[in-house]
Amino acid sequence: MNRTMTIAEMTLRETVRRRGVLVLLLVLPLAFYLGRRGDHLGQSIRFVCLGLAWVLSAAALFVGSAARSLEPRLRLSGYLTHQLFLGRLLALWTLGLALSAPYFLLIRFDQHHVRYGAIAVIMLLGVLVAPLLGLALSALLPRDLEGMLVLMTVVGLQMILDPAGNAARLLPFWFSREIGTYAIDHTSVGYLDRGLLHGAVTALLLLVLVAVGFGVRLRRRSHVRIVGGLS
Amino acid sequence: MRHEIWLAALTDELRRHGVGPDLAAHVVAEAAGHLRDSGEPPLRAFGPPSAYAAAVADSVGGPVTVAGSAPGPVRLRAVDIFKRYGRRTVLSGVSLTVHAGQVAAVVGANGSGKSTFLGICAGLVGADGGHVELHGTVGYCPQAGGTADFLLADEHFALIGAGRGVPRAAAVREGARRAAALDWVPGNAQARHLSGGTRQKLNLVLAGLGDPDVLLLDEPYQGFDRGTYLDFWHEVWRWRDAGRAVVVVTHLLNQLDRVDIVLDLSAGSTGVAA
Numbered sequence: 001m002n003r004t005m006t007i008a009e010m011t012l013r014e015t016v017r018r019r020g021v022l023v024l025l026l027v028l029p030l031a032f033y034l035g036r037r038g039d040h041l042g043q044s045i046r047f048v049c050l051g052l053a054w055v056l057s058a059a060a061l062f063v064g065s066a067a068r069s070l071e072p073r074l075r076l077s078g079y080l081t082h083q084l085f086l087g088r089l090l091a092l093w094t095l096g097l098a099l100s101a102p103y104f105l106l107i108r109f110d111q112h113h114v115r116y117g118a119i120a121v122i123m124l125l126g127v128l129v130a131p132l133l134g135l136a137l138s139a140l141l142p143r144d145l146e147g148m149l150v151l152m153t154v155v156g157l158q159m160i161l162d163p164a165g166n167a168a169r170l171l172p173f174w175f176s177r178e179i180g181t182y183a184i185d186h187t188s189v190g191y192l193d194r195g196l197l198h199g200a201v202t203a204l205l206l207l208v209l210v211a212v213g214f215g216v217r218l219r220r221r222s223h224v225r226i227v228g229g230l231s
Numbered sequence: 232m233r234h235e236i237w238l239a240a241l242t243d244e245l246r247r248h249g250v251g252p253d254l255a256a257h258v259v260a261e262a263a264g265h266l267r268d269s270g271e272p273p274l275r276a277f278g279p280p281s282a283y284a285a286a287v288a289d290s291v292g293g294p295v296t297v298a299g300s301a302p303g304p305v306r307l308r309a310v311d312i313f314k315r316y317g318r319r320t321v322l323s324g325v326s327l328t329v330h331a332g333q334v335a336a337v338v339g340a341n342g343s344g345k346s347t348f349l350g351i352c353a354g355l356v357g358a359d360g361g362h363v364e365l366h367g368t369v370g371y372c373p374q375a376g377g378t379a380d381f382l383l384a385d386e387h388f389a390l391i392g393a394g395r396g397v398p399r400a401a402a403v404r405e406g407a408r409r410a411a412a413l414d415w416v417p418g419n420a421q422a423r424h425l426s427g428g429t430r431q432k433l434n435l436v437l438a439g440l441g442d443p444d445v446l447l448l449d450e451p452y453q454g455f456d457r458g459t460y461l462d463f464w465h466e467v468w469r470w471r472d473a474g475r476a477v478v479v480v481t482h483l484l485n486q487l488d489r490v491d492i493v494l495d496l497s498a499g500s501t502g503v504a505a
Contacts, residue, residue, distance in 0.1 A: 077394030
């Protein structure tokens with residue numbers, strides 16, 4: 001636990017020292033929010049939730065990529081693979097909560113006649129899923145650019161595809177549209193249930209992907225036998 | 232150069248050249264006496280401190296080595312290592328055995344597979360044939376990278392220390408001590424603001440943190456000035472004397488007479504050393 005917390009602490013320290021990045025992370029969802037606030041208040045909520053998910057995924061992608069050269073050394077120093085990715089996830093989840101809180105407050109005081117609890121659920125699920133998506137991309141793709149292009153494709157499709165269609169359900173943030181409809185348009189609780197289920201399944205699948213991606217990349221090669229050392 | 236400054240520099244250089252403290256004090260006292268009596272400027276009388284220290288070290292045989300003493304247990308055994316990149320064979324049947332208390336140098340031309348071999352020994356690079364046994368904990372110093380741009384040196388020490396089970400305060404103290412041996416005082420600069428040489432010092436300190444049994448060092452002295460380069464070799468010899476097994480990838484040959492094993496990968500990508 002100490003090792004996982006140390007990774008989380010150092011990841012947070014690294015992230016908060018990138019002040020320019022922090023400002024952009026905070027501002028980008030605001031652009032999403034203000035972009036539709038004038039003509040469609042409900043859409044502005046959906047877009048700000050997607051914006052938060054996008055910036056958190058991007059932050060996770062770059063955190064994962066930046067750590068690539070250091071992680072083999074950390075493995076040799078005694079860290080286990082799951083301690084490395086769980087530590088980074090803890091840091092990113094903390095960052096996600098800190099970024100989402102002001103937007104929840106903004107919606108709370110700027111929007112009326114919406115289900116605030118459901119909006120909080122969208123944000124919490126976004127905070128859970130987005131870092132997993134970014135870290136999975138960083139584990140599976142060797143460079144930032146490839147990961148960023150995939151991420152842009154995912155978020156672009158999320159905005160383009162009809163949320164009622166089956167294809168949209170394969171996208172990682174479909175839950176935000178579904179729960180958003182429940183929160184904004186006051187539809188039946190079935191929307192909330194489907195969204196929750198989708199978010200939970202997506203998070204689980206991405207966690208498995210992260211674990212497998214990190215496990216393969218940081219595996220101890222089969223030709224090495226360590227006697228009396230660290231695993 | 233004023234006498235006091237020159238004498239202080241001479242003291243440092245004698246230490247770097249492995250001259251013991253008693254002899255160094257004697258040499259410095261002799262030099263001070265000569266300068267006082269002759270009134271000559273030190274640079275004219277003795278030349279640069281580094282050159283004079285090197286001459287003194289050569290005349291007394293350099294640092295004490297333990298060559299010839301019985302080696303300890305095997306710490307690293309690489310047997311019949313093969314590695315290909317596509318159709319190009321980089322390593323073909325390379326073997327190396329290093330015992331506790333030994334220093335092995337892996338030498339060879341650019342592209343001869345030195346770093347690949349070290350990566351295979353560390354388990355970071357897959358091998359197409361052969362096997363590696365590592366007995367004990369491993370410290371690894373890569374040729375580049377291996378640090379986090381936005382972390383301070385102390386945070387690096389804490390990070391690696393946590394992996395090795397060293398408490399944070401102890402890891403930071405040990406890091407500062409090892410940095411001092413390389414003539415470096417870690418400050419409040421993030422790693423991205425360190426010069427290339429200082430960053431490599433950080434890399435080297437991290438490799439030795441927690442006293443691993445096997446140290447795998449991939450040309451760690453890149454960017455070091457001459458004095459730090461000598462400090463580096465003294466650190467290597469200290470590790471050897473403390474019973475560590477040290478493998479250094481190098482293309483600088485002037486220290487090879489002071490290592491126990493030389494594995495030359497130049498000749499057709501094959502080599503056996505034990």
